[in-house]
Structure formats: structure tokens, C-alpha cells
Amino acid sequence: MSATTTSSLLELRQVTKQFGATTVLQPTDLQVRRGEVVCVIGPSGSGKSTLLRCVNFIAPPSTGSIVFDGAEYTPPTDHRWVPALGLPEERRLTRLRSEIGMVFQQFNVFPHLTVRENVAIGCRKTCGLGRKEAAERALAELTKVGMAEKVDAYPEQLSGGQKQRVAIARALALDPKLMLFDEATSALDPELVNGILAIMRELAEAGMTMMVVTHEMRFAMEVADRVIFMDRGCIVEEGTPEQFKDPQHERTRTFLRSINHG
Amino acid sequence: MLVFGFDYSVISDNQDALLDGLVLTVEVAALGFLLAVVLGLPLALAGRSRSPLARVPAMLWIALARGVPLLIVIFWLYYAAAQEGLFSLTAFVAGVLSLGLTGSGYMAEIYRTALSAVPVGQYESAAAIGLSRITAFRVIILPQAVRTAIPPAMNLFVMLLKGATLLSVIGLADMFYTAKLVAVNEFKPFELYTAAAVLVIAVTLVAALGAGLVERRFSKGVRR
Numbered sequence: 365m366s367a368t369t370t371s372s373l374l375e376l377r378q379v380t381k382q383f384g385a386t387t388v389l390q391p392t393d394l395q396v397r398r399g400e401v402v403c404v405i406g407p408s409g410s411g412k413s414t415l416l417r418c419v420n421f422i423a424p425p426s427t428g429s430i431v432f433d434g435a436e437y438t439p440p441t442d443h444r445w446v447p448a449l450g451l452p453e454e455r456r457l458t459r460l461r462s463e464i465g466m467v468f469q470q471f472n473v474f475p476h477l478t479v480r481e482n483v484a485i486g487c488r489k490t491c492g493l494g495r496k497e498a499a500e501r502a503l504a505e506l507t508k509v510g511m512a513e514k515v516d517a518y519p520e521q522l523s524g525g526q527k528q529r530v531a532i533a534r535a536l537a538l539d540p541k542l543m544l545f546d547e548a549t550s551a552l553d554p555e556l557v558n559g560i561l562a563i564m565r566e567l568a569e570a571g572m573t574m575m576v577v578t579h580e581m582r583f584a585m586e587v588a589d590r591v592i593f594m595d596r597g598c599i600v601e602e603g604t605p606e607q608f609k610d611p612q613h614e615r616t617r618t619f620l621r622s623i624n625h626g
Numbered sequence: 627m628l629v630f631g632f633d634y635s636v637i638s639d640n641q642d643a644l645l646d647g648l649v650l651t652v653e654v655a656a657l658g659f660l661l662a663v664v665l666g667l668p669l670a671l672a673g674r675s676r677s678p679l680a681r682v683p684a685m686l687w688i689a690l691a692r693g694v695p696l697l698i699v700i701f702w703l704y705y706a707a708a709q710e711g712l713f714s715l716t717a718f719v720a721g722v723l724s725l726g727l728t729g730s731g732y733m734a735e736i737y738r739t740a741l742s743a744v745p746v747g748q749y750e751s752a753a754a755i756g757l758s759r760i761t762a763f764r765v766i767i768l769p770q771a772v773r774t775a776i777p778p779a780m781n782l783f784v785m786l787l788k789g790a791t792l793l794s795v796i797g798l799a800d801m802f803y804t805a806k807l808v809a810v811n812e813f814k815p816f817e818l819y820t821a822a823a824v825l826v827i828a829v830t831l832v833a834a835l836g837a838g839l840v841e842r843r844f845s846k847g848v849r850r
Contacts (some may be wrong), residue, residue, distance in 0.1 A: 403841065413686055420754060422754060429710065444676055444677060444678075445678070445679055446677060446679070447675065447676060447677050447678050454759065456759050458753075458757070459756070461733055461753060461755070461756045462755070462756025463756075464740050464754075465754070465755075466751070466754040467753075468747060468751060470747050472745075472747035472748060472750060472751035473751075474748065474751070474752075474766055474770075475847050476769050476770055476773070476844075476846060476847055477847070478847070485755070485757075485765060486755035486756060486757070486767075489756075489758065489761050489765065490755060490756035495672065518846060519847060520847050520849025522691050529712065531751070534751075534755060535754070535755065538755060538756060584740055615800075
């Protein structure tokens, strides 16, 4: 267990993200408590995904810092001339990422590995489990998401929904303290969406801390402890699902109307 | 239609010498190709580096390796270096080196495009499960890139095999050298050079079969 006793697992302090001259994320503060489920909604290009990707430094923030489980992480120094100098910092971020699971819109399963290996690879390389233990761990996680029968299949033989189940198992196999879902159901056929949402719901009920970027308003309203509406790189409004039934800001209202009648 | 007879006997009389030469040709080409495969990967990685300290020398190397004609590289390594007292190489070593160095530039480009063909999402999800960049490269990225690299690498091998016939100019007693010798002695150039061509094509076909097998091995889980 970590030294911190605060209930906040994750804290973003004035985090920004620029791509060249474009600012994708304006200075953002955010705290996520242990066990909390935060749903992030907003139009495309509003910075939701970027916000999520800053948390595990898949897209390192440009400025600001992130406190996760009591440890602070700042934007990595750009060792342009001798990239090897960045290795110690990189190692620290690698450890951070091993404590944060992430599920992507496009699944990003590893096509050259079997379902079992997809899940086991992280256990072996990150948690240092042996081949046999990792395979057992993988099977256990795959069973939880209903993929036990497909352990020897390759991703190519799976449907989108099944791939996403594998991706979820792959993330959970590392026993993460926080799960990030980046539009996990957006690339799925409508009939497959509910299966994935059900897994996410169970996860939330089991007490997992989650940040969920989603367009599934019903899921957000039913599962989230807190909803965040983002637009143009800013958090415009945040509150409980109850409060989002009657949003304060006009932009939030317009957005919710547009997706409800879309 | 041929207006003269094709004399098979001159080929069968010299078939042992030709086949010995062929073994040497294939050896030189295979070793040169191996050198290119080994040198190409660090070159490609250096070429993709953000650091100019790695990128600029690598890109220079690649440009030179691809730009300088093989024949000049061969002459340079075999004659010019010895003349200047830099080093002196046997025809075999000079052959392997010139094929390998020339090939390394092409191989680096093959790796580079193969690496770019791996979707960004693969890098991201590898990082997201806590793999270091080196581990991610080794277990996630490279195996996928190798699959893409095999067909063009096969092309390179064929190119080097054909390039190996140039080595007869520095007196390497390879298949083409033998064919030329017999052709001159027996005054049967058409027969011998045809035989030489057929032999190279035969090796190319065998190599293509081999490449197919390797490709299948690396294509697990991918629809062809």
C-alpha cells in the first residue's frame, strides 16, 4: 500500500497538452477518489481522449503534473540529442502505466499473439510472472470476461466485442488501481455494445476506480459517480448524474440535446 | 528459332565445376544478405531516432549504400583499399562485405517501412500494459514488422544474388567466373551463359519457397 491516506487516487494539476501550436487541453485540474467512476462526455475534438491519455502519459502532458497514488509525475524532459538520458524517467512512467489499465476504442489487441498470450504478456513482462503462472492468470481474467473458450484463438478470428473483452482482460491482468476506458464501445456493432458495458458496470460495482470517456449517456447516468462535460479542451461542467439532468451551462444542454436526438 | 544446335554436353562436362561455383555464389550472397539483415536493423532504428546524432550518420550511410554502384564498392574494397595500403581482403571477404554494405542500406529502408506499417495503437497498447520501449519493440512491434519485411527482403536477396555474379571481376571463382572460363575455352558462350542464368533462377526459386515458409511462420493470426 502506498504512504498516502488521502482518498484521492489521482490528481491532475494544471495539466495541458499542446500538439505544435494547437492547444488540445487547456489547464485542467481534476481529482478522482478511490473507487470513483468518472464519466467524461463531450463532442469529438473536445480533449476527452487527450485528458485520458495524459493520465498514463501515453500522450505526456505539455505542462502541469499528475499525482497518482501519492507519487507526482511531471512532463518528461525532452532529451532530443541523447534520448538514452530519458531512460530513468521512462522507467518510472513504465511503472506508473503498469498500475493503470487502459482500454482503447480500436481494441489494439496484438494480432500476432493468441488471446491467452495477449493477456499473459503483460503479466510476464511487467509483473515478472513465469510463463505458467502468467498463462493461469490470463485464463482467470479471460474467464471473467467470458472468453475462456477462445484462449488459443488469434484476434483475427474474433468479433469486435470479443477483441474488446480480450483487451479488458489484458488490462485487468495487471491488477490496476485505475482503469481508463477511451470510447471502449464506439467501434462496436450496436448489438455488442451492451456486453462490454455490462463488464464495465460489474467492474464499477466491484469498486474499481474508473475514468470512462463515452457517448453512452445511459451508462454514464446509471454508473457514474460524477460526470464531466468537456468542450474545446476545457472542463465546462461537472457534477453528479442527477445534476446533469438539468445542466447549468448552455453548451452542455445543447450537447445533451444533440446526442439524445441524434 | 535457333539456327544452331544447343550443345548440352559442354554443360554436363563442366557441371561439377559450375555447381561448385554456384555453391560459392550462394555462399557469398547469403553471407552478404545476412550482414545486410544484421546491419539494417540498427541503421533503420538510428534513422528513425529523434536525435540528429544518430539520425544523420544513419541517413548518410543509407544514402551512400544505396547510391554507390555495387561494382564500384567491390573495386574499392578489393583494389583501391589495398593500393592505398589501408587493408587487403580476399576476393571472398571483399565480396561478402560489398554485398552486405550495399544491402544494409536497402535493408534499413525495408525495416523502416515495415516498422511504420505497424499501427500506432500497437505502440500505445504495449506502453499501456507497462512494457518498456525496448520490450515493446522486441515482443510486440518487431514480430509484426518482420512479417511485412519478408517479401521485400526476399527481393533484396535476389538482387544480391545477381549482384554476386559481378564478383567474378575480382577473380572470385564463383559460378559465373567458371561459366565465363569454360565459355571462352570451349567457345560456347551461349550454352554456358544460359546455364549460368538457369542456375541463378533455380536458386531464386528455392529462396522464394524458403521465404514463403518463413513468412507463413510469422503470419500467425493474420489473414493472407
